[in-house]
Amino acid sequence: MTLYHIHLTMARNKDFPEGNQHRGYDIHAPLDxxxxxxxxxxxxxPSSxxxxxxxDGERSELGYLVHHPKGGxxxxxxxxxxxxxxxGFRFSNHVFxxxxxxxxxxHGEDELHTFVVASVEEAK
Incomplete structure (x- = not known):
């Protein structure tokens, strides 16, 4: 199985008109x-x-990408x-x-945050 490093950064929004490269996610996951x-x-x-x-300088949170039994x-x-x-909103349909x-x-919010896929590379 090949894992990819997917780097997401916050996209432009009302609070960050230029986006925010200090908010986002680094995901290691298999892609087709x-x-x-x-x-x-x-x-x-799955644990991979x-x-x-x-x-924004908060302590990083570490977790797992999980396919939920109900889908998504x-x-x-x-x-x-x-x-x-x-x-992940409609992650099954999105292209990374x-x-x-x-x-x-x-978590703890009803609001969706939008992120841009900044890079995708084969994980080392």
């Missing part, structure tokens, strides 16, 4: 040939799909809790290629 998250490859080694959330993808920071999970946009629902 079209750039979609590869669920079949993920199922072979990791996420680091970085947020979540970022799970503590497996024994659900209130800290973040939901530089310049594309994805949205994530922050």
């Amino acid at each position: 040939a079209d750039g979609h998250l590869d669920q079949a490859a993920w199922e072979k080694s 799909a990791t996420v680091t959330r970085f947020w 993808w979540i970022i799970d920071y503590e497996p024994d809790r659900d209130d800290d999970d973040e939901t 290629k530089p310049g594309e946009y994805v949205s994530i629902r922050d």
